Amino acid sequence: PPAWDRATRPPPSPLQPFGLPLAPCRFFSNNKIQVELDESSGVAMMKFKSPPVNSLSLEFLTEFSIGLEKLENNRACRGVIITSAIPKVFSSGLDITEMCGKSMEHYAEFWRAVQELWLRLYGSNMVTVAAVNGSSPAGGCLVALSCDYRIMAENPKFYIGLNEAQLGIVAPFWFKDTFVNVVGHRIAERSLQLGCLHPTPEALKLGLVDELVPEEKLMEKAAAVMAQWLALPDHARQLTKTMMRKAVLDRLVAHREEDIKNFITFVSKESIQKSLRVYMEMLKKRK
Amino acid sequence: PPAWDRATRPPPSPLQPFGLPLAPCRFFSNNKIQVELDESSGVAMMKFKSPPVNSLSLEFLTEFSIGLEKLENNRACRGVIITSAIPKVFSSGLDITEMCGKSMEHYAEFWRAVQELWLRLYGSNMVTVAAVNGSSPAGGCLVALSCDYRIMAENPKFYIGLNEAQLGIVAPFWFKDTFVNVVGHRIAERSLQLGCLHPTPEALKLGLVDELVPEEKLMEKAAAVMAQWLALPDHARQLTKTMMRKAVLDRLVAHREEDIKNFITFVSKESIQKSLRVYMEMLKKRK
C-alpha cells in the first residue's frame, strides 16, 4: 500500500518519542545512494552519489524507493534530508539512456519506477527536506518539489526547473500537478511551456524553493528546518500532509497504467528517439 | 436552504436601495454576541463578548448562526462587520471543553453547530468584513478566513493561523479548503503542517489578512472597506461570490454526516482525549 494510506501509525508517546526501533539501522549504502540515520534525532540523510550527475536511472530509482521504504518502516526515523554527494549537481533528472533504443518492456519498467519513486516521496509520512546543493533540472526538480521544504545553495551557476519542453518532451501530468501545488497555475503554465531553468534568485521569487542559503550553511539550515518540523506531533502532521496531497497522489494511482502506456507510445516514436539521440550526442561532446 | 442557494434575492432598486425592512431591528444582544444594525447604512456590527477569550462553545456557535440568519433575512441589512469586544483576542477558536469527556451525542451536536456556522458565514449573501482586533488561532482564524475581507490590528502580540497541528489534531478538510482559497496550496500546506500562528506582518505577507492598520483606526477602516463593497449592486456581487465559493461549500454539504462521524471517532480516541486534557490543564495554569 502506498505510504499515504499508512498515516494511521500511532503518534509517538511524549516520553519515548521515536518508539522502539524495530529495525535498528545506522548506516546503509548501496551503489548510488548513501543513507545515514541518526537515531538520537530521528533524522536520516540521503546522499545521491551516482557520478557524474546523479541521473535517475532505473537502478538509481529502485535504490531510492527501497531506501525511502526502509526509512518509512523504521520507527526510529521521522524525517529525511535529501542532498547530493556530487559537486554542483543535485540530480540531472531522468536518465535518457533508459529511454533510448530500449524495448517496450524496459520503457514500462523504467516508467513504473519513476512513478513509484514519486508516489513514495510525495506521499511520505516522514518530514522530507531537500537540501539542493547543485543544479536540479527536470526529474531532479521533481524530487525537490516532492519534499516538504526546499532549501537551495545560493550559487549563480545553479538552476532548477522542469525543462522538459526544451528537449521536445512533455512533463507528465503528475509532474505538472506537483509543480502547480508549489508555485500555482500561472507560474507553472509559463515555466513549463518555456521549459525554464530558473537561476536561484528567480527560483526563490517564484516560490519554487523556500529559501536560499550560502553553500557552506546548507546542511546546518536543513537540520534546523527539520528540527522545526519535527517539533510537531507526527500523527497530526502526517494526516495534514495526506489531506493536502491526496488528490494529486490519487490521480496518478487512478491513471497509472494509462500513464505508462502514454509514456511508451511517446518515447518510442521515431521523432522522439531522434531528438533524444541528438541530445545525448550533445551531452557526450560537452564532457 | 443554505444561504448560497438564496442568491436570487432581487437586487435593490436604485431609489430605495435596501428595500423595506421586513423585520425592523436596531439592536439585539444575547449572552455571547452583541449585534447592532445601522439601518441607514445597511451595516450590522457583530461583537463577540464571551469572556475570557470568545471560545466557540456550542452556545456561542448557536447564537452566532442565529444572529447571521436574522441579519441575512433582514432586508435592511446588506453587510456585517465582525469584531471582538474582548481586549487582545478576536476568538480563541473551538471551545475545547465541548470536546472533552462528553457524550457521542454531544460531540455530534457540537460539530454540526461548527459546520452550520461556517456554511452560513462562508456562504453569506451579505458583505462580511472581519475586523480582527486580537489574536485569532484555529477556529477564530476560520471565522476571519470565511469573511470577504480581513483587516487586522497591527500589534506585535497578535497572531493568527490554523494551529490545530500544534495540539495534535487535524483541521477538517473544509477549514483547509477555505484556507487554500485565501492563501493558495503551498502556503496552506506548510502553515497547516506546522500549525503556524503567524504574527501580523507575516499574516499580511502571506495574504492571510488583506490589510494591517493601527488598532485605533481598525473600525474606521472596516467601515470604509464595507462602504466600498456596498457600492456594488447586491445581486451581481452575491452571484459572483456564490460562483467563487460554491464548490467548497457544496463539498461539505455532500460530506456533512461523514464529517461528523469522523470528528466523533477522532475526538473520542483515548489518545486525543488525553492530549486535550493535558492542553486544558496547561491553559488553566496559565491564568
Next chain:
Amino acid sequence: PPAWDRATRPPPSPLQPFGLPLAPCRFFSNNKIQVELDESSGVAMMKFKSPPVNSLSLEFLTEFSIGLEKLENNRACRGVIITSAIPKVFSSGLDITEMCGKSMEHYAEFWRAVQELWLRLYGSNMVTVAAVNGSSPAGGCLVALSCDYRIMAENPKFYIGLNEAQLGIVAPFWFKDTFVNVVGHRIAERSLQLGCLHPTPEALKLGLVDELVPEEKLMEKAAAVMAQWLALPDHARQLTKTMMRKAVLDRLVAHREEDIKNFITFVSKESIQKSLRVYMEMLKKRK
C-alpha cells in the same frame, strides 16, 4: 474540433522550421480586424480596428474567430501578437448593443460567438501574446487573459479588469476560471466581486499582466517575447499548454448549451435590460 484537440500536429523539422506554407497569406484584412503574417518569422499580427472602442460585437467576434482559425491552419504561422489599432483602448469588451432589445435567437447566436472566440483563443496551438496598448475592461480583459503572455503599455490612464459586477451583471464561470488560472482564487474573488478595473501598476502586482513597458517599446517587447516562446519546439509546447488549459476548456464544452440558456435567461430579464439601457445612455452622453 476545437483547437486543443489538434495538438497532434507534427513538430517542425529542425531544418525547415515552419513547414511548407499550405496557404501562403501575407496580409488579410476584414472590416474589424487587420491581420498581417510575416512568413519569415512565422509571427502574425492581429490589430483590432473597430472604432470607437473595439467592442466585441457579433461581427467582430466572428471575424476574430475566423482570423484565428485561418492562422491556426496555416503551417507558416506559429504565433500571433494581438493588439489594437485604436488609440487608448485595447478592447472595451462585449458590445452591449448586442444584448439590448434583441431576440432570444440573437442572444443565443451572440453568446455562442463569445464562447467560440474564447475556445479558439484560450485553446490555440499558436503562441499568443497580448500587447495591451490601451484600456481593457470586461471581455477585453478576457481576450488578454486568454493569451499566453500579457504585456501592457505603462500609462496612468489605462486600466484592465473583469468589471462586470459594476454593471450589475455576472462574469460567466469560464471568464472566472480563466481569471483564477492567472491570478489565483483570492485575488479573483475580490476583484470579481468588486468589479475592479486595475490601473497598470496594480495589474502588474496582481499578476494580471506579466510586464509593463513604455508605450513606444510595446511592439518591440512583444516581438522579443514571441521570439523567446518560439525558440521552443512547437509540439512539446503545445502539448504542455493543452495539459494546463484542458480542464477549464472542457468545462465550457461540457456545459455550452446550458451556459447559452443561462445567458439568455439572465439578459432577457427586465431588470437587466433596464440596467443595460441606463448604462448605454450613460456611454452615449460621455461621447
